[in-house]
Amino acid sequence: MSLNANDTHKKIVKAAHKLFMDLGYRAVSTRRIAEACGITQPTLYHHFSNKKAIYMEVLRTELVDMQNALSRIIKRFDGDIEECLFQVTYYILINKPPSMGQMFHDIQKELNQEHQGTVRKWWMESYQDPIASIFEKGIKDQKLRDPAEIGSDPVSSAYLLLSLISSRNTDYKLKESLAKEQARFYVKVILYGLSQSNGR
Structure with a gap:
């Protein structure tokens, strides 16, 4: 994983952590996580297969x-x-x-x-x-x-x-x-x- 890809990976985890803890699993979508990271859903799915x-x-x-x-x-x-x-x-x-x-x-x-x-x-x-x-x-x-x-x-x-x-x-x-x-x-x-x- 390249440095940039690693940074994106960490950014997704950090944003998702806050959303999951604040709202709970069900209320959080991959679209919401992607938006919180400032990336597209396809980019998110490049790092993770699903929610x-x-x-x-x-x-x-x-x-x-x-x-x-x-x-x-x-x-x-x-x-x-x-x-x-x-x-x-x-x-x-x-x-x-x-x-x-x-x-x-x-x-x-x-x-x-x-x-x-x-x-x-x-x-x-x-x-x-x-x-x-x-x-x-x-x-x-x-x-x-x-x-x-x-x-x-x-x-x-x-x-x-x-x-x-x-x-x-x-x-x-x-x-x-x-x-x-x-x-x-x-x-x-x-x-x-x-x-x-x-x-x-």
């Missing part, structure tokens, strides 16, 4: 960006489990799509089982696996309790943290101060529970 292909690329790009960001955070705060989990949680709260509810609805209603499976795999690689790696390292370094002792494992712990984060599934961006407060609370709950004897 679903564009939507899948929007999701893939969104998830890869998140995966790369979380990997950088984990590398930076390697060794400090609580701070690493806090920074990861804070980043997700600040940067997750504000219209995540719409996105989940579209994935469930508009994509077939095969595409849903692909998105689920991307999600695990982007969100679940990086967070699970933090818990896995904590167990390996004996900074966290043995999974056999508490009946949990790194993946379950990651899923639990992500469930707490997704419980704040609002359609607006959290203010930084509130996001930090929420992130710190979620990490404390995951690491120490709510009892006074385990708190810090």
Whole structure:
């Protein structure tokens, strides 16, 4: 793909991302995406075979960006489990799509089982696996309790943290101060529970 073609590809994905998040999958046509990019529909179809292909690329790009960001955070705060989990949680709260509810609805209603499976795999690689790696390292370094002792494992712990984060599934961006407060609370709950004897 030439540099110019690559720029057009990125422009289509960026414009489509905004339209899909603002309006939902059904309300967006390839004509609308092309108009938002300032290109013709034939040019758009040169890059993507149909609307679903564009939507899948929007999701893939969104998830890869998140995966790369979380990997950088984990590398930076390697060794400090609580701070690493806090920074990861804070980043997700600040940067997750504000219209995540719409996105989940579209994935469930508009994509077939095969595409849903692909998105689920991307999600695990982007969100679940990086967070699970933090818990896995904590167990390996004996900074966290043995999974056999508490009946949990790194993946379950990651899923639990992500469930707490997704419980704040609002359609607006959290203010930084509130996001930090929420992130710190979620990490404390995951690491120490709510009892006074385990708190810090």
